[in-house]
Amino acid sequence: MESLPEIQFIEAADSVHIGLRRYHRASQPRAALIIAPAMGVNQSFYASFARWLADEGYVAYTFDYRGTGASRPAGSLRGFRADVLDWAKLDCAALIEHASAEQPGLPIYWIGHSVGAQIVGLIPNHTRLSGMLSVAAGSGYHRHNAAPLRYYAPLLWHTIAPLALRIAGYFPGKRLRLVGDLPYGVMEQWRKWCLAPDYLGSESDEVREQLARVQLPITAWSMRDDEMMTWSGTRALFGLYKSAPLELTRLDPAQHGVPSIGHFGFFRSAAREALWPLATAWLERNAQPVAAERCA
Numbered sequence: 001m002e003s004l005p006e007i008q009f010i011e012a013a014d015s016v017h018i019g020l021r022r023y024h025r026a027s028q029p030r031a032a033l034i035i036a037p038a039m040g041v042n043q044s045f046y047a048s049f050a051r052w053l054a055d056e057g058y059v060a061y062t063f064d065y066r067g068t069g070a071s072r073p074a075g076s077l078r079g080f081r082a083d084v085l086d087w088a089k090l091d092c093a094a095l096i097e098h099a100s101a102e103q104p105g106l107p108i109y110w111i112g113h114s115v116g117a118q119i120v121g122l123i124p125n126h127t128r129l130s131g132m133l134s135v136a137a138g139s140g141y142h143r144h145n146a147a148p149l150r151y152y153a154p155l156l157w158h159t160i161a162p163l164a165l166r167i168a169g170y171f172p173g174k175r176l177r178l179v180g181d182l183p184y185g186v187m188e189q190w191r192k193w194c195l196a197p198d199y200l201g202s203e204s205d206e207v208r209e210q211l212a213r214v215q216l217p218i219t220a221w222s223m224r225d226d227e228m229m230t231w232s233g234t235r236a237l238f239g240l241y242k243s244a245p246l247e248l249t250r251l252d253p254a255q256h257g258v259p260s261i262g263h264f265g266f267f268r269s270a271a272r273e274a275l276w277p278l279a280t281a282w283l284e285r286n287a288q289p290v291a292a293e294r295c296a
Contacts (some may be wrong), residue, residue, distance in 0.1 A: 002051070004021060004044060004047055005021040005022060005023060006021070007019045007020070007021060007070045008020050008021070008022065009070075010094055010095075010098045011094070012066070012090040012091055012093070012094040013090055013093070013094065014090055016066050016071075016090065016091075017071065018063055018064070018065075018066060018071045018091050018094055018095070019043075019063065019064050019069060019070025019071045020043070020061055020062065020063040020064075020070075020095065020098070021043060021047075021050070021061070021062050021063075022059065022060070022061055022102075023047075023050040023051055023053065023054040023059065023060040023061075023062070024054055024059040024060075025054045025055060025057075026054070026057045026058070026059070029057060029058055029059040029103065029106060030057045030058055030106075030283075030287065031058055031059075031106055031107045031108070031109055031130075031283060031287060032058070032059050032060075032061070032099045032102075032103040032106045032107070032108045032109070033050075033053055033058050033059070033060045033061065033108075033109050033110075033111055033283075034060075034061045034063075034092075034095050034096065034099055034108065034109070034110050034111065035049070035050060035060060035061065035062045035063075035111045035113070035116075036063075036092065036095075036110060036111065036112045036113065036115075036116025036117065036119075036120075037062070037063070037064070037065070037113055037115075037116050038113040038114035038115055038116060038136075038263075038264075039114060039115045039179055039180070039182070039190065040068065040173055040179040040180025040181070040182060041113070041114075041180065041264075042064060042068070042069040042180075043062035043063055043064050043069055043070065044062075044069075045264075045267060046062045046113075046267055047062065048267075048268075048269045048272070049267050049276065050062050052272060052276055053279070053280070056280050058283070059102075059103055059106070061095060061098075061099055063091070063095055065082075065087040065091050065186075066082045066086060066087065066090070066091055066183075067080055067082045067181075067182065067183035067186060068180070068181070068182070071091070072181075076169070076170070077169070077170035077181060077182075077183055077184070078168065078169030078170055078184075079169060080170065080183045080184070081183070081184075081185060082183040082185050082186055083183075083185035083186055083188070083189045084115070084119060084186055084189050084190060084193075084200075085122060085189070085203070086185075087119065087186070088119040088120075088122035088123050089122060089123065089124055092119070092120075092123045093123050093124050093125050096108065096123065096125050096126070096128050096129065097125065100128055107130035107287065108128060108129050108130060109129065109130055109131050109132070109133065109283065109286075110126075110129050110131070110132040110133070111132070111133045111135065111279070112132055112133070112134050112135065112137060113135050113136060113137070113266075113267065114135075114136055114137050114228075114229070114263065115137070115140075115190075116137070117132060117134035117135065117137035117220070118137050118140070118199075118200060118237060119200070120132050120134075120214075120216065120218075121210060121211040121214040121216070121240075121241060121244075122200075122207065122210065122211070126214065126216055127216070129216055130217075130286070130287075131216065131217040131218070131219070131286050132216055132217070132218050132219070133219050133221070133279060133282055133283075134218060134219065134220040134221065134238075135221050135266050135267070136221070136222070136223055136226055136228075136229055136262075136263050136264075136266065137220060137229065137234065137237060138222065138226075138229035138230060138231075138233030138234040138235075138236065138237050139199040139229075139233040139234075139236040139237040140190070140193060140194045140199055140233075141193075141194060141195075141196060141197055141198075141199045141233070141236070142154060142157065142194050142195065143197070144199075144229075144230055144232055144233030144236055145228060145229070145230065145233070146226055146227055146228055146229060146230050149227065149228055153194070156178065157191050157194055157195055160176070160178070161187055161191050162191075164176065165184055165187060165188060169184060170182065170183055170184045170187070171183075171184070171186075171187035189203075198240070199236070199237065199240075200240070201240045208240065211240040211241055211242075212240065212241070212242040212243060213243055214241050214243060214244050215243050215244055215245070216241075216244055217244065217245045217286065218238065218241060218244050218245065218246050218247070219246075219247045219249070219282055219286070220234055220238055220246065220247070220248050220249070221249050221250075221251050221266075221278075222234040222248065222249070222250050222251065223250075223251050223253075223261045223262060223263065223265070223266070224250055224251065224252045224253065224261075225253055225260050225261055225262055226261075226262055226263045227262050227263055228263045229263065231250060234248065235248065251266075251275075251278075253265075256274045256275060257274050258270070258271065258274045258275065261275070
C-alpha cells in the first residue's frame, strides 16, 4: 500500500499548528481542493480519495482540526481550549491561505464532509473559494437525525456528553466508541447546537446573519441511506445559507450500483468506480478561472 504524504504543519492566526497532507501529482494541476473532515474523523480517512483526485490532475489537501489527529497536542486534551468556531475561523481559514499561497492562480474548491461543510460560511476568507461540494451534511439538530440515531441522541446530549466532559475534561469519544476524542469546547458547543432547532444558527444573531450573507456556490449531496443525516436536515442546514446559489441532490445507492453509501461510504475506496467520478464531473462542470478579486 502506498505510504501517506508526510504531515506538514502550518500556523493558524493564533499560532496553533495545524497538520495537513498535500496530494499532488500533476505538474500543472487543474484546481486545488481542500477536503474538510467530519466531526472526530482523522484526515487519513480521506487519503484514498485525495490520492485519486491527485491522479485526476488536481492538488488535494487534507487536514485535522485543532485538538484532533495530527493537530492534537501532546498528552491529554484536558484543558485544551478550542471550539467549532475556532475550527472555522482559524484552522479552515489557515488552510485556504496556505492553498492560495502554494497554488497561486488556481481556483480552490472546498469538499466538506458533514461538519466540514456545515461551517464553511463561518470561515472569514471563504470568498477565496470558487465553490463547495457538501457530502452528507445536514443540520445536527437531534430531531433531524435519521432513525435510530434520533431516538438515542437525547441520551448522548443530556446525559453521556455532560457527564463525560465533567469527568474527563474533554470528550473521550474513542473510549466511549462515540464520534472520537474532542476538546471540551468543541463538544460543548456542538451539544448546544444539536439541541437547538436552528442548529449552528442558534449560536448568535451574528452567526445567523453571517450565514445568510454567504454567496458561495454550494452543491449538497444527501445520501438516501445516511444513518445520521436526513433529507429534511440537509434542507434545514442550507436554508441558513439564504444567499448562496444552491443545488441539492439526493444520492440513491441503488441508482449508482452500490449496496450502500451511508454517512461515510462516499469516501471509502469501494466507492472509487461508482461514486468518485461524480466529484470530478462536478468539478469539470463548475471549474472557473480565479477571479481578480480572489487573487488580490
